[in-house]
Amino acid sequence: MSATLQREESVAELVGEEPPLPSDRDHWHCCVAGELCLTVVVLGASGDLASKKTYPALQFLFQKGFLTRNTKVIGYARSPLTDEQLHAKLRPRLEGGAAEADAFLKRCTYVAGAYDGPEGWKALAAALAAREARHPACPCGRLYYLALPPSVYPQVCSGLKTYCDALPSTEGSWIRVIVEKPFGKDLGSSEELAATLGALYPENQLYRIDHYLGKEMAQNLFVMRFANMFLAPLWNRECVSNVQITFKEDFGTQGRGGYFDTFGIIRDVVQNHLVQLLAFVAMEKPLSIHPDDIRDEKVKVLRCIKPVQEHNVVLGQYSAAGGQPGYTEDPTVPDDSRTPTFAAVTLYIDNDRWAGVPFVLKAGKALNDKKAEIRVQMRATPHYIFPGQPEATRNELVVRLQPDEAIYLKMIVKKPGLEIDTAISELDLDYSKRYPGVAIPDAYPRLILDAIRGDQQHFVRRDELRAAWAIFTPLLHAVDAGRLPLHPYPYGSRGPEEADELLARAGFVKNLDYRWHDAPAGAGKSGAASFGGGAGGNPKL
Structure with a gap:
């Protein structure tokens, strides 16, 4: 029995009333009959x-x-x-x-x-x-x-x-x-599809799959946020400067651009995958882990996001470089295509927790790296008394979804030695080292198993889909009409330079002298010191 229901029954007994009937969510659990x-x-x-x-x-x-x-x-x-x-x-x-x-x-x-x-x-x-x-x-x-x-x-x-x-x-x-996915091409087509399917199968029988919700680190983000007390006081506009959610691929369409050209990077990645990750970062704590309690909170935060403003968007399309063909050189793509293969979008959540904090969603093909990550950058430390600039030494919490799943918190520490000199290090959960030999499954087995069990928490509900499309539909119509500039960027680059300007306007500060897992010879992995297991150290501490 939930604590809430116990309290309500105790109050009912005191005032002589009948206790309330339990909610379906109070006794919810997912399971599979053994002889199914x-x-x-x-x-x-x-x-x-x-x-x-x-x-x-x-x-x-x-x-x-x-x-x-x-x-x-x-x-x-x-x-x-x-x-x-x-x-x-x-x-x-x-x-x-x-x-x-x-x-x-x-x-x-x-x-x-x-x-x-x-x-x-x-x-x-x-x-x-x-x-x-x-x-x-x-x-x-x-x-x-x-x-x-x-x-x-x-x-x-x-x-x-x-x-x-x-x-x-x-x-x-x-x-x-x-x-x-994709569940439509804009709000109108999505609602039309949802109405058609809803007339055939009710919502509790429909499982709209977004495989990013099945990723190990996306699910760990949910646990980490709501199971650790030290994060709660920091997770708001008073401490957080900006949030980046990034999806990068180091390859182009590779002769399969026919499908992609009808959708583009915003519909293919940003509106669904990255918005789902944003909801996990920004949502309030749900009442329970019942699927609808979780999805209720995701819908609430998505409804607080206003439609994207055109000045908060940078679009790009990759061009030939390094012996690799440009997007329009793909034989399945029209020569005059203006479909974006890169997008950086700044969103603002209009609620008490996040008002004024920029959330930058960035996705692209044919870039210099392949990764998906969430980066929460904190504000600069006030009255910074140590050598160096506080703006260049910000704390960051990074959740790496792929590859090399990891969670690390960038901190300022003292370098070993007689002088008080600072360096950026990290508290690090590297999955490959913390859980050696554990194979992290692909998202699809997890989501299929959830569907067999009847657990919809990692699937997209209709009102959640509607809220996400409402954010992007005006922008998508502007893109389709050719109203936004399309910036070329070379295959294998970081993307359009204009995207760096967008990040700078969002307040993001890059720590130029730091890279995760870069450590000088003879030092610990963090590059600052080997605090455990070294000479005179206690490996158990």
Whole structure:
């Protein structure tokens, strides 16, 4: 029983009233029935997304024992494949040797059918009914994974609803639908898609997947924020100067620009992935870890963000450099394309905690590095009494999502020696060193497992989606109309120089003499001192 409910019952007893009925959220927990007859239906099973992400994620769960004993995977697509042909297509993508791959593939079958006619859906329904009829006493779970373009979601969900929703009446049976981004191209198209799907499946059956919510460090950020007392007094506009959320890729479209050109970097990365990370950074503490308590707080903070102002945006498109082709030299991209491959956007959250603090979301392709990170920079220390400039020695909390998952807090410390001289060091949680031998799973297995368990906390709710699109839709319409300048930047560079000016206006100060994990010879990893395990040191301290 929650503490809140206990207090309410105590008050009710004192005043002679009936205690309140418990909320569904008070007793919520997610679990999987041990004898669940689970069928995962992969729609679009012959496509790249299914073979690269969906099936390998299911194999991971199978190998680690997270799927029930009675689990089957049915692929459905238009391609006329046999089970054996599907297996041959999937085998190169699976982990382990032939025996491990075959053990998983024995659970994978295939049904061929169109998305716009009844014959294929009837064949799929027959396969589902025949399978579940062999287990009449077990609850049945059907997880429909749409590894398909959003343009066919309405058609596919209509076929599923019409022909494949005859679920056995056994208690505990369920149907859930996972849909992939992008969820529309702007607020209007998103709402239209949401209304269409909502008329077929209620919100508690729809799982809108954003794989950044399944990343280990995104989930650790949530725990770190709300489980550590020392962060709470610092996490506000009084102490935080600015926040950067960055996504960088060191490669271009590589001949696959046809899809990207219809969306661009804002729709592809910023509006969904980076905004979800912003919500985790800025949200208030939820009442509980119930999925809707968490998503309620995310919606609240997103609704406090005003639409993006054009003067707070820098757009770019990469050009040829270093032997690498420019964006418009990709044969799948129009020669006159003005689709941005880089965007830096400054947002402001209009609430008591964050008023006036710039949140800079930055994403780009063909840059000088590959990483995703969150950087919370604190204000300069007032009345700085040590040598050096306080503006150049700011504390920062950095959460590195990929690669080399880590959390580190940049601090000012004394250099070893007889003089009082300062240096930047860090308190460091490097996952590869703190958890050696622990393989951090990809986001897809985690999110698929959450959907099987009925846990929606890492999936995007409709009102959350609406709030995110409302922030960016005016900007996207301006970009589509060509009203914003598009700055060229060389392949392999840091991006347009104008983005540095945007960061400077946001108050970001770069520590030029510091880089994480750069340490001089003979020093500890921090570059300041080896405080544990060195000569005369106690490795246990």
